[in-house]
Amino acid sequence: MIERRKTREVRIGNIGVGGSQDIRVQSMTSCHTWDLEKTLDQVRRLEAAECEMIRVTVNDKNALEALPEIKKHMSVPLIADIHFNYRMALGAVEVADKIRVNPGNIGGYDRLKEVVNKCKDKGVAMRIGVNAGSLEKEFLDKYGWPTPEAMVESALRHVEYCEGLGYKDMVVSLKSSDVQTAVKSCQLFSKQCDYPIHLGITEAGKGNYAMVKSSVGIGALLLQGIGDTIRCSMVGDPVQEVPVIWDMLKCLGIRIRDPEIVACPSCGRIEIDLDKLITDVETRLKGVKTPVKISVLGCVVNGPGEAREADIGVAGGKGVGYLYRRGVQVRRVNESEIVDAVVDELKNWDANGNFIGEDAGESHHSGKSQAAKKQEGLFSILNG
Ligand code: SF4
Structure with missing residues (x-):
């Protein structure tokens, strides 16, 4: 269980960041x-992907003049990103x-005071966004390099x-394109200050590498309970960033808004077409919001064991699948019926991931204790 660092809550439009608020996706x-x-x-596409705050750059007069029209079409908070020109900030506010x-x-x-x-x-609200690439000369002179200590000193100073001006609606970010610097900076800052932290690995690059780099850095901090809002920087369409953040939150069990699919890589023991099966399950579950864990494994080596940990489990056999509900085997279906069986089973679960089928009481209270017996049964069927 991750223990989240206590931060103060800052209101940003109609949502909160920090405190007991969910970690926000932006x-x-x-x-x-x-x-x-x-x-x-x-x-529009970011909102459809469940991005909870959207930032736009305000780098000139034309951008500033576009803000009211953009704001008019948004249902999530609008953030204005300002560099160099404090007059743009005054207008954006x-x-x-x-x-x-x-x-x-x-x-x-x-200028900052104004x-x-x-x-x-x-x-x-305001984010104090300290970036290794644009650290003030004073701190570069003192530390010789944008070290975590230099970045934290800059952030704390601001x-x-x-x-001192009586303003506290702040969120802070300490970003670097170097994962270790970014992580260390956020760790150091979080020990000294309780303002919410915006996490991100800046200029993470493109595609898979950007996803891995961001996940390593942001994940390391999330595991330590650090972070109140996340941006995953990637070259290209910003909409691709949003599911990456949601997946980070999902695989750490922090925020789960749709099914998690656990699947084995398959190996020489495989008895079913797992690749096709997973693709079909993912396709059929697109848009489904039920927050349950579904494990689909290729054989009985780990299938029943994983099924015990999942809400819905499938263990593959020779041309068949054994369907589990919280560790209890409930059905045996032909391979061609496995996807339908999983989709059918999902109808027994509510939007909070609770089992609401007819035998809900039995499944909740005695599911795990029955699992071992059922597993033994399955082994004897398959082996015998
Ligand atoms: S669950 Fe079975 S098929 Fe999948 S990787 Fe493990 S041994 Fe191989």
Whole structure:
């Protein structure tokens, strides 16, 4: 069980980040913000993928002028990303639910003060986004390199400055394209400060490598209970980032919004076409939100054991599948009927992952103790 680090809650539009709130999923549009057609298309698709906050860059006057129209079409909070030009931040605060500023390039404390005071007046949250690639010269001179200590000192300096102005609606990020630096920075910061942390491995790259790099870094922090919102940086369509974050949260058991499928890689013992079976199960379960664990294994070596740990389990035999419900074998079906059997079984589970079938009481209270007996039975059937 992961024990989540206690942070204060910050309101961002209609949702909370930190405290007892769920870890939030966010992303950022990748097109020119002024291009309303493209921006709104990405926003619509990000929302459909269950992205809970969306950031757009506000890098010039045209982008700033597009914000009200973008906001009008959004049902999730809008975040404005600002670099270099504090006037863009002042304008964005009129519309956005949160702004992201980079203390290394906003132009000094006088400008930051104006932005903070306006955020305070408007009730708008702010992310202090420290980035290894744009750390202030002062800290680079002191540490010689954007070390975790340098990044944390920069973040803390800005947090204290904003607090000195009576402003506390802050989220903090400490990002680096180097996984170890990012992880160490967040660990150090979380020991010294209770503001919510936005997790991300910046400039993680493209495709599989980006997914692995982000998952390693973000996963290491999530396992330590660190992190209140996540962005998974990937080259290309931002919509691809969202399922990666959801899968990180799902495989750590932090937030589960759809079935988790456990499957063996298969080997020389395989008796059924597992690859096709998993593909078919995934296709049939697209859009299904029931948060249950479904294990589908190729043979009896691990099949019954995994089935004991899953809500719904399938152990493959010679041209057949043995269907389990929380460790209890409930059916034996031909291989061609396995997918239908799994889909049918799902009808017995509610939206919270509770069994609601006719024998719900028996399954809940005695399922695991019966499992061993049933397993023995299965072995004798298959071996005998
Ligand atoms: S469950 Fe069976 S088929 Fe799958 S990898 Fe293990 S031994 Fe091989």
